[in-house]
Amino acid sequence: MEMTSYKMRQNNLLEKIEEGAFLIPSNKLMHKSNDTEFPFRQNSFFKYFVGFEEADSLLVLCKRRNGEISRHLFLQGKNPEMEMWMGKRMGVEKACELLEIDFAYDNTTLEENLPKVLGGIENLYFDFFNKELSESIQKCVQTLSRQRKSKAHKPHSWHHSIDLMGRLRLIKDQNEILAMKKAAKLSDIGHRAAMALSAPGVNEKEINDLLTYLFSQEAGEGAAYDSIVAGGENALILHYINNNQALIDGDLLLIDAGAQVNTYASDVTRTFPVNGYFSEAQKELYQIVLDTQKTAMSFMKVGNSLSDIHKETCLSLIRSLIEAGILKESAEEALESGSYRKYYPHGTGHWLGLDVHDESPYLQKGNTGKLQDIPLEEGMAFTCEPGLYFPKNDEAIPTQWRGIGIRIEDDILMTNNGALNLTSSIPKEIKEIEEACHAEIKDILAKCDPLPLICK
Numbered sequence: 001m002e003m004t005s006y007k008m009r010q011n012n013l014l015e016k017i018e019e020g021a022f023l024i025p026s027n028k029l030m031h032k033s034n035d036t037e038f039p040f041r042q043n044s045f046f047k048y049f050v051g052f053e054e055a056d057s058l059l060v061l062c063k064r065r066n067g068e069i070s071r072h073l074f075l076q077g078k079n080p081e082m083e084m085w086m087g088k089r090m091g092v093e094k095a096c097e098l099l100e101i102d103f104a105y106d107n108t109t110l111e112e113n114l115p116k117v118l119g120g121i122e123n124l125y126f127d128f129f130n131k132e133l134s135e136s137i138q139k140c141v142q143t144l145s146r147q148r149k150s151k152a153h154k155p156h157s158w159h160h161s162i163d164l165m166g167r168l169r170l171i172k173d174q175n176e177i178l179a180m181k182k183a184a185k186l187s188d189i190g191h192r193a194a195m196a197l198s199a200p201g202v203n204e205k206e207i208n209d210l211l212t213y214l215f216s217q218e219a220g221e222g223a224a225y226d227s228i229v230a231g232g233e234n235a236l237i238l239h240y241i242n243n244n245q246a247l248i249d250g251d252l253l254l255i256d257a258g259a260q261v262n263t264y265a266s267d268v269t270r271t272f273p274v275n276g277y278f279s280e281a282q283k284e285l286y287q288i289v290l291d292t293q294k295t296a297m298s299f300m301k302v303g304n305s306l307s308d309i310h311k312e313t314c315l316s317l318i319r320s321l322i323e324a325g326i327l328k329e330s331a332e333e334a335l336e337s338g339s340y341r342k343y344y345p346h347g348t349g350h351w352l353g354l355d356v357h358d359e360s361p362y363l364q365k366g367n368t369g370k371l372q373d374i375p376l377e378e379g380m381a382f383t384c385e386p387g388l389y390f391p392k393n394d395e396a397i398p399t400q401w402r403g404i405g406i407r408i409e410d411d412i413l414m415t416n417n418g419a420l421n422l423t424s425s426i427p428k429e430i431k432e433i434e435e436a437c438h439a440e441i442k443d444i445l446a447k448c449d450p451l452p453l454i455c456k
């Protein structure tokens with residue numbers, strides 16, 4: 001039988017250690033207000049390693065000194081009454097077959113069964129910051145200590161597991177890439193529709209709602225993160241999610257929004273004129289950010305790191321800021337002093353995947369043991385998002401540029417053919433954007449493939 005990618009991922013993880021057990025918990029339902037919960041969101045590591053969508057579960061992957069591997073899952077037991085309220089559960093009996101697990105247990109037996117699973121294991125790998133899991137592990141080790149026969153092993157070394165697990169998530173497989181491409185496609189539809197809908201008087205909320213609707217089409221699971229729909233000066237608030245102001249004639253609209261497919265995120269930002277025409281001043285500034293993004297992309301090569309790309313991005317923005325008379329230092333001085341951070345305070349890119357800021361390390365130990373930036377490799381996915389944010393009252397800024405925030409963000413996949421821009425179809429050149437702003441929303445929806453449900 002063919003091995004699922006989940007089983008392969010588990011094997012790849014266990015290959016990283018000589019001996020030990022990884023404990024990987026699912027998420028829990030989170031209380032929202034009386035008798036209601038937030039929509040359930042699976043833990044990304046749990047999803048990555050077992051692909052099971054239920055709450056209150058724990059995956060335990062064991063590797064013994066003799067190389068023997070066993071896979072254990074604690075999960076919610078069948079319970080007709082609870083299932084009537086909260087939905088079907090897979091249950092213990094079916095879990096082994098459906099999830100390719102060796103042993104499944106009702107999660108109410110954790111205290112009794114976890115010591116049995118971990119007996120004889122020496123090294124434990126888990127997320128130190130998960131308080132509840134840490135407590136369960138402590139309890140389990142105490143139980144084992146009490147039961148200990150004179151020479152039996154019990155866990156005695158703890159290892160924070162996040163970097164080891166996150167390192168595997170850096171290289172995307174074909175299934176992951178497919179999900180990310182589907183998400184990118186839905187983001188394309190959303191951003192084009194937003195450009196078409198935008199006009200003076202339209203509310204940010206209407207655009208936000210349209211994005212959410214379009215991101216939920218077909219395989220879409222809605223927005224991968226809270227969309228930022230920021231008209232005018234709202235673009236200066238980097239995580240603006242109020243999205244409730246009317247758009248103003250002559251302003252720009254910055255939208256940072258991406259669809260999610262099979263829990264994989266896309267992360268896209270476009271900035272465009274509310275009324276469909278860039279002013280000359282807006283054009284000039286927009287072109288600076290766009291040219292910087294192109295410069296950044298020219299450094300996306302196997303062997304370079306995200307921080308190499310960030311440095312070149314900063315230098316490119318700094319040169320433009322010097323040319324505009326905003327910074328009065330040399331480029332090297334500005335890079336050193338960080339004076340540009342007032343206008344470009346964030347990084348140029350982050351890993352992208354199950355989490356919009358994918359939980360993978362940025363540094364690794366080099367040959368000398370010193371930490372170094374992780375170099376780009378085929379299969380890695382990340383964003384490229386230069387921007388400039390000019391405060392309203394900053395007298396160093398030319399008057400016509402004050403109060404403007406611009407960011408342009410695309411999703412990049414490293415391939416054997418260089419950097420592939422997964423979101424390149426979304427209008428970005430000034431001319432393309434103005435055209436997209438003048439499209440009719442119903443024509444955009446009608447041309448969509450897949451066709452939005454409302455058009456069917």
Ligand SMILES: [Mn+2]
Pocket residue numbers: 267350383385409
């Ligand atoms: Mn981003």
